[in-house]
Every structure is written in structure tokens, then in C-alpha cells.
Amino acid sequence: MSQTPIASYGQEFLVIDMHNLFVSTTLADEILVLGGLNFIEEEIVTICAKFGINVSASRTLTSYSGGEQAIICCVMIMCLLSDQNLSILLVHILETLSEHNRQQLLAEFRITRPLVNLFTLGPGGPQPIAHV
Amino acid sequence: MFELPAAKYPAPRSGLNYELPVAIQLPHSSCVFLQGDNGAGKTSFLEEVLVPKIHKAYDLLYLAQDIEIQQTTMIATLALLNQPVPDFLPDLITAWIKAATRCQVLILDEIDKYFKKDLDQAMTLSRFSLVLTVSHINLQAPYRSMQHGYALRFQRNHVRTVTLSLEHLW
Numbered sequence: 067m068s069q070t071p072i073a074s075y076g077q078e079f080l081v082i083d084m085h086n087l088f089v090s091t092t093l094a095d096e097i098l099v100l101g102g103l104n105f106i107e108e109e110i111v112t113i114c115a116k117f118g119i120n121v122s123a124s125r126t127l128t129s130y131s132g133g134e135q136a137i138i139c140c141v142m143i144m145c146l147l148s149d150q151n152l153s154i155l156l157v158h159i160l161e162t163l164s165e166h167n168r169q170q171l172l173a174e175f176r177i178t179r180p181l182v183n184l185f186t187l188g189p190g191g192p193q194p195i196a197h198v
Numbered sequence: 199m200f201e202l203p204a205a206k207y208p209a210p211r212s213g214l215n216y217e218l219p220v221a222i223q224l225p226h227s228s229c230v231f232l233q234g235d236n237g238a239g240k241t242s243f244l245e246e247v248l249v250p251k252i253h254k255a256y257d258l259l260y261l262a263q264d265i266e267i268q269q270t271t272m273i274a275t276l277a278l279l280n281q282p283v284p285d286f287l288p289d290l291i292t293a294w295i296k297a298a299t300r301c302q303v304l305i306l307d308e309i310d311k312y313f314k315k316d317l318d319q320a321m322t323l324s325r326f327s328l329v330l331t332v333s334h335i336n337l338q339a340p341y342r343s344m345q346h347g348y349a350l351r352f353q354r355n356h357v358r359t360v361t362l363s364l365e366h367l368w
Contacts, residue, residue: 085266119237132263132308133236133334161311164235164334 071157071187079155079185079192080143084132084162087139094123102146109145113174114138117167133162140171144178155185155192199327200224200252212242218362222350229329229344231367233336234352239360240332241307243352248330249305256327258303259295263332265309288312295321302327310335338367 072081090096097106107123114121119134127135136159143154154175160168172195175184185192202222208215216239224230232240241263252258262268265287272294276283279297284290291309304326310333323329324343331341338347347367354360 085264118235131237131239131241137236158311161335162236162308165336167236168334 071155075155075187075192079153081155081157082136082140082143082159084136084158087135088127091126091128092124093121093127093138093142096127096142097123097146100142100146102142106142106145110138110141113141113145113178116174117170133164133167136162137167137171141174144175147179147182149179149181151181151183152179153183153185153192155187156195157187160186160195199226199228200255202248202251207243207247209239209242209246211246212239214239214242214358214360216243216247216360216362220364222364224328224348225346226327227324227345228327228348229323229331229341229346230348230350231338231341232330232332232350232352234360235354236334238352238354240352243360243362244305244307244330244332252303252328256303257301258305259298259301260305261291261295261307261309263307265291265312292321304329306331306333308332308334310337310340313340342368 070086071083072086075081088096090099093110094107111121114137117137119130119137121138127138130138140159160171163171172184175182184195186195187193201224202218204218204221206215206217232244234240249258249260269287269290272290273283276293276297281293281297284293291312295304304323306329310331323341329341329344341347349365349367351363351365352360353363
């Protein structure tokens with residue numbers, strides 16, 4: 067079987083892959099595993115509310131829709147990272163979102179983490195996402 | 199070919215209630231795009247309402263959103279059928295669909311995002327009597343070999359209520 071995006075590009079990019087969003091069953095556990103601080107949870111809930119997603123840290127992550135899970139994961143990564151010159155590769159993330167949520171997510175990254183460079187996976191490999 | 203009466207359809211597993219004010223009547227060779235915002239209840243409606251009804255009358259092939267989980271089944275089944283097992287995911291999906299020669303109904307839940315070329319060219323969709331597709335990419339062209347096209351729109355009005363409306367596209 068062909069290599070996963072994480073195996074192919076994980077050295078150069080922080081890969082957020084639609085097929086490997088979380089390792090835990092709840093947001094609370096996910097934040098714990100990733101070493102996040104308690105206030106991160108409130109920040110994630112606030113940002114996700116902009117997408118119309120009512121996030122509960124104790125709710126099973128798989129009970130959200132696929133698109134909602136993608137948004138929660140991206141927002142969580144956004145909150146866990148400091149603003150730094152980092153390359154993030156979004157694999158099948160943007161295609162899973164409605165047009166409105168797609169633009170909202172890119173805007174949130176731009177506002178919250180302006181130093182981060184976003185990429186999507188095209189036929190020839192990672193391609194930068196132009197600023198909207 | 200497929201009819202869904204105007205009614206309220208509860209979906210116990212997701213806790214949603216779907217309201218269909220006007221009956222749906224789909225002729226042979228129809229393609230239906232399920233459209234709505236993330237979390238509107240499209241997949242839940244597929245799984246808890248449409249699939250159980252369709253399955254009573256037709257053989258269907260359902261490619262769910264979490265395609266990674268289905269890969270092992272696809273690989274094993276193609277191998278059992280003594281057919282080539284492609285390594286590349288879009289080719290594997292295509293081979294799987296082509297192997298399902300008995301199925302009259304095809305359901306694709308956000309599958310077109312894996313295809314960089316014409317989906318219809320890859321899958322020969324016109325051989326299906328009914329194709330249901332969930333997609334946020336909003337491409338109609340790959341499905342134009344189907345004679346009729348519709349958009350089934352999902353509007354979540356309250357926390358647990360989703361209103362459905364059908365628009366005829368072609």
C-alpha cells in the first residue's frame with residue numbers, strides 16, 4: 067500500500083490528515099495526551115462556536131460529523147501551537163468543509179497564527195494555500 | 199424508481215428528526231447531491247433513513263466517509279474475486295465499484311475528493327439506477343451521465359430538527 071501522508075511528509079510538515087485526526091476518544095483526553103493546559107479547552111470551545119459547533123470536552127469525538135471533527139482538530143492544533151514559522155499540511159481537510167467553513171478556518175489560522183504556512187496535498191505534492 | 203413520502207423521519211442513533219414537507223420521487227438514472235453545512239445531518243440521514251429504505255428493494259454499494267476503514271474489506275474482496283488489487287486509493291475505490299456488478303444504487307459519502315480526474319470516467323456512473331453523493335466540492339459535471347440531477351438540501355433549524363428540500367437540477 068502507498069505511504070501515508072504522515073510518512074511521506076511528516077518530516078517537513080505538521081500533517082493534519084482527515085484519516086488520522088485524533089488519538090483519543092474525547093477532546094479532554096486529546097488535550098491531555100498532547101500536553102495542553104486547562105485553559106486551552108475554553109479557547110477551543112470559543113473558536114469552534116464561530117463554526118456553529120457546540121463542543122463539549124467530554125463528548126466522544128466520533129459523535130461529531132466528519133467535517134466538525136476536522137474543524138475541532140484544526141482549532142485544537144491552532145490553540146496548542148505558539149505562533150511560529152511552521153508549515154502545516156492539510157490532507158483532505160478543506161474538501162470536507164462547506165465553503166463557508168473552509169473560508170472561516172483559513173481566516174482563523176490567519177488571525178490566530180499568522181506565521182504559520184498552510185499547504186494542501188495536490189497531485190504533485192504539497193501546495194501552498196494562497197491567502198484569501 | 200425510488201420514493202420517499204412527505205413525513206417526519208426520526209433518526210434515533212443521531213438524535214435528529216428530519217422533516218420532509220414534500221414527497222421525493224426519483225426516476226431511473228437519477229443523481230442526488232446531499233448538500234448542507236457541516237453537521238447538518240447528511241450522513242446520519244443516509245445511514246438511518248435512506249439506506250434502510252433503499253436496501254429493502256435494491257442492492258446498494260455504500261462508500262462511507264471513513265474510507266480508510268473500508269480499505270481492508272475492499273482489498274480482501276477483490277483478492278477473493280481474483281481481481282487486481284490497486285495500490286493507489288482512487289484506483290482501489292474504482293476497482294471496488296466496478297466489481298459490484300449487481301448493485302443498482304451507489305452511495306458516495308465525500309468520495310470525490312480522492313479523485314483528481316473525472317469521477318464518471320473512472321466509475322461509469324451511468325450503469326447505476328440511482329447515485330447519491332455527499333460532497334462539499336460542488337462539482338456536477340462528473341455526474342452528468344445520469345439523466346436526472348437533484349439537490350437534497352439539509353437545513354438544521356433547531357438543535358435536533360433538520361428540514362429537507364429537493365431541487366431539480368437537470
